[in-house]
Each structure stands twice: as structure tokens, then as C-alpha cells.
Amino acid sequence: MDANTLDWNRTLREQFEFHWNHQLRARLAGLTDDEYFWSPVPDAWSVRPRGTSTAPVHAGAGDFTIDYAFPTPVPAPFTTIAWRLGHVLVGVLAARNAAHFGAPVASYETWEYAGSAATALDQLEAQLDVWLAGVRDLGEAGLRVPVGAKEPFPELLMADLVLHIHRELIHHLSEVCLLRDLYPHSESATDGAIR
Template sequence: MDACDFDWNRTLREQWEFHWNHQIKSRLDGLTDDEYFWSPVPKPWSVRPRGQSTAPMHVGAGEFTIDYAFPEPVPPPFTTIAWRLGHVIVGVLAARNASHFGTPAASYETWEYARTGSEALEQLEAQLDVWLTGVRNLGESELREPVGAKEPYPELSMADLVLHIHRELIHHLSEVALLRDLYLHTRSVAFPANS
């Protein structure tokens, strides 16, 4: 294959799409509300009904808020599937979709967090669709352009950002799959997310 004919866009997308289609999507199917909020340890960070958080900070625009603190405690608290999906949906995808692909502004403070596991998966798939459509439409010159002030490392290229987002998705959604395994095998010793 001639290097000039190499499809960088397809290669970047394939990093995530293969993982999603063959390893992650089926592992998320059937996520229950109990799994969504479950924790194997006391006092996790989670997504909770407004007014029920004991975290130093909790934000969100709807009936539910997400726990956090700034600066993050050391060691950081354990996080539930609800928290991890909230992070991926908002901080990894929706904020980038707004910055780079023209969707409405999104932040942890303004997001309406999912109240159920199925609602969270719907939000995830909607944000993934926007992300992949946006990436698919980037030409090689656009992939080489610096991301600019919209990102913490403005000098890096859009291709670098795509790789970073895909690594984040693989990392965090693999954690969700592991938590589902733990739930299946250890829920008799679990702590509710509100303990």
C-alpha cells in the first residue's frame, strides 16, 4: 500500500470501533439499575438524587448530581458504574462533541445525569454516534491541525485527541465491564452507593 493512499481516519476510528463492536457493547447490554448504582465498598462517588450526596462537591442540572472534589482526594474515591458512565458521557464525549463538532455546550455542572442504567446507555450511544460521525468527517489535513485552546494541550493534533478519547473510552468502559463481573460474583457483600 502506498503511504499516500493510507486511510488515517479509518485507522483511528478502527481503534475504537473494533473494541466497541467486539468487546464492550455486548458487555454493557442489560445493565440493571441495581448494577448501575452498586458499590463493593462503602462511600463511593456516584450519581445520586439531588440532595443525597455526601461528597465535597456534587453538580448536575437535573434530578441527579455527580459526586466530585477539586482537588481530587488522594487516594481518589472508588466510583460506581453510574459515576464512570457519567464521566465518559459528559467529560470524555459530550464536552468534546461540543468543542469540536458543534453540539450544545456540555459540562459536569450543566448535564442531566441518567437516573437509570438504560438511560445512561442511551446517553452513551447518542454521544458515541456524534463523536464517530464528527471523526468520520475529518480529512487528513484536519486530523493534523492543532486542537487549540479548547483542550488542555492546545499544540497537539486532532489525531492525538482522537487517540486519547479512544483510549479513555476503552479504559473506562472496561472498568464498567469489570464492575459488572464483580456485581455478579460478590453482590451479597455489597454496600449501597448511599452508604
């Protein structure tokens, strides 16, 4: 296939869609609340019922908040599946869907974090649908448009943002899969204790 006739929009979407449809979606299916909230180390950042966080910052608009600090401590705290999904939902997808594809404004402070694994996965599917439809609607020409002031590097093209978001999704959702792989080998899986 000639690069001049290659459908770059389809190719960029498929970078994530193939991984989602053939690996990630099946690996996330059946995520339990125990796995979602599991903390393999003490003091991990997570999503918690409002008023129970001891993190310097706890953001969120609903019954649950996400742990945070600014600046991020060094070393950064370990994060649970709940935290990682919250980050993907808000910082990676929802904020970009709002900035570029007309979705409702979203921020760490205004997001209603999921109190269950099933709700978090439903939110993830919904945000992915908006993202992938938005990228599809960009067509070829839209990929060549600068992202503008809505992003930290306004001169970069939308194609650069698409690649960045897909790297973020693959990276963080693979971390979630690794935590799921570890969970059955933990004491928490059998007796509820943190190992």
C-alpha cells in the same frame, strides 16, 4: 499497504469502533439499575438523586448529580458504574463533541445525569454517534489541525485528541465491564448488602 495510501481517519476510528462493536456493546447490554448504582465499597462516588450526596461537590442540572471534589482526594474515591459512565459521557465525550463538533455545550455542572442504566446507555450511544461522525467528517486534513485553545495542550493535533479519547473510552468502559464481572459475585447481587 503503503503508509502514503493508508486511510488514517478510518484507522483511527476503527481503533474504537472495532472494540465497541465486537466487545464493549455486547458487554454493556442488559446493564441493570442495581449494577449501575452498585457500590462495592463504602463511600464510593456515584450518581445520586439530587440532595442525597455527601461528597464535597455534587454537580448536575437534573434530578441526579455526580459526586466530585476539587482537588481530587488522595487516594481518589472508588467510583461506581454510574459515576464512570457519567465521566465518560461528560468529561470524555460531550465536552469534546461541543468543543469540536458543534454539539450543545456540556459540563459536569450542566449535564442531566441518568437515573437509570438504560438512560445512561442511551446517552452513551448518542454521544458516541456524535463523536464518531465528527471524527469521520474531519477527513485526513482535519486530523492534522491543532486542537487549539479548547484543549489543555492546544498545539497537539486532532489526531492526538482522537487517540486520547479512544484510550479514555477503552480504559473507562473496560472498568465498567470489570465491575459488571464482579457484581454477580457480590453479596449485593443476592441480598442488597455492600460487601
